[in-house]
C-alpha cells in the first residue's frame with residue numbers, strides 16, 4: 447500500500463460551528479489544516495441521524511438500500527454483520543489493513559483485515575466483547591469503562607463536560623496505543639461524545655469551544671505520533687437549537703381528507719380531547735408512552751401501511767406520518783400506481799405551501815425517487831421525505847391543533863432532527879488545496895477513498911474527484927464548483943480525453 451489514511455469523525459459537528467471554530471483564536475491548529483487542505487459541507491441523510499448517516503458513510507449506500515425497515519422508523523438497528531452491508535474497508539478482498547476504533551453502529555464487531563473496537567451507542571457495556579479479533583480486548587479491557595457515566599442523566603453540567611472530555615482523552619490514548627503496535631493503510635477514530643456535547647451544551651458555545659479545543663489537541667498529538675500521509679476529518683450531521691413548535695401533521699392530513707377517521711362528529715371530538723390529554727401526559731412520562739405503544743400495537747404486520755392509530759378507517763386513508771418525523775407513507779393498497787403518482791405530487795405541492803406565522807414550515811420536501819432514487823411503491827418505507835426548518839418538528843398526534851408550542855421539558859437544548867449540514871476537511875500530502883463551494887454527500891466518502899486505493903466498487907455515492915491530487919501530480923489550486931468539474935468531465939468525455 448502506498449499510503450496511510452487517517453479518518454477522524456466528530457459526531458454532529460455542524461458546518462456552521464466548524465466555521466466558528468476556524469475563526470476561534472484558541473484553536474489555531476484547525477485553521478492551519480484548513481488553509482492547506484480541502485473542505486466542503488458534507489450533507490447527511492434524511493433524517494440526519496447517526497444510525498442512518500454512519501451506515502451510509504461506511505457503505506456508500508442510500509439508507510433505503512441499506513434497509514427500508516431502518517428508514518421506516520421501526521425499531522431496527524443497522525445490521526453490520528450482513529454481507530450486503532459490508533463497510534468500505536472490506537472491499538478489494540480486504541486488501542486494506544485497517545484499524546477502526548470507537549465507530550458507532552459497529553457493534554457487534556465483524557471480522558476484517560486488521561482490528562476493530564466497536565463504538566458507543568450500540569455497545570451495551572464494558573463487559574461485552576466489543577473487539578475484533580476477540581483477543582484484542584485483553585489489550586484494551588477498559589475501553590468502554592465510562593459508558594454508563596456518559597449515558598446517565600447529569601444535573602451538574604460542569605461535571606458532565608469533564609466526564610466527556612476525560613473519556614475522549616482516554617479513548618484517544620487507547621487508539622494511539624493500538625496504532626503504535628502496527629502500521630495500517632487505514633485508521634479511523636470516531637468521537638461520539640461530540641454528539642452528547644452538542645445535545646446538552648448547545649446553549650453555551652464556550653463549553654463547545656472548550657471541548658473541541660481539547661479534542662483538536664488530541665488529534666494533533668495522534669498525527670504527530672503516527673504521521674499519516676493524508677487525513678480526513680468529518681461529521682455525520684449538523685446541529686441546531688431544539689424545535690419550538692410541533693406540527694401535528696396527521697391532524698393536517700385528517701383535515702385535508704387524506705386520513706379518514708371513524709365515527710360521527712361527537713365521537714371525533716371526544717377522541718380529539720382524549721388524544722390531546724394523552725399526548726400531553728406522554729411527553730413527560732415514559733410509562734404512559736409505553737402504555738400508549740401497547741394500546742396501539744394491534745398492527746397488521748403484513749401490510750406495508752401501518753394500522754396502528756385507533757379509530758382510523760384504513761380502507762379510506764390515503765396518507766399518514768407513521769413512526770418518526772421525516773416521512774409520509776401513502777396507502778399502496780388502495781392506490782394504483784397511476785393514482786399514487788398523482789396524489790404524491792399533489793400532496794407535496796400542498797405541503798410546500800404550509801405556513802405558520804407567515805413562514806414556510808419546510809426546508810425541502812422530496813419524493814423517495816427524488817431524494818434516494820428509490821422506488822417506494824409497494825414497500826414499507828416513506829414515499830415522501832420531509833425536512834422541516836429547525837424551528838419545527840413533525841409529530842404524529844391526530845386530533846390536535848396543527849401547530850403547538852412545544853411544552854416538553856427537554857433537557858437537551860441541541861437537536862439534529864433536520865440539520866443535514868456536517869463538515870468535511872481533508873489535508874495531507876496528496877490532498878488538493880481547495881475550499882469547495884458546493885456540497886458533498888456523506889455517501890461520497892467511501893467511494894472516494896476506495897478510488898484512491900484503486901479498489902473497484904459500485905457504490906451509490908459519487909467519487910469526490912477534486913479531493914485527492916490526480917495521479918500525474920496535477921494540483922488544483924483554484925476554487926472550482928462541482929458544476930465546473932462536471933462540465934470539464936463531459937467535455938473530456940466528448941473528446942475522448944482522460945479526466946485530469
Ligand SMILES: [Zn+2]
Pocket residue numbers: 457458495496641682683
Ligand atoms: Zn451523530
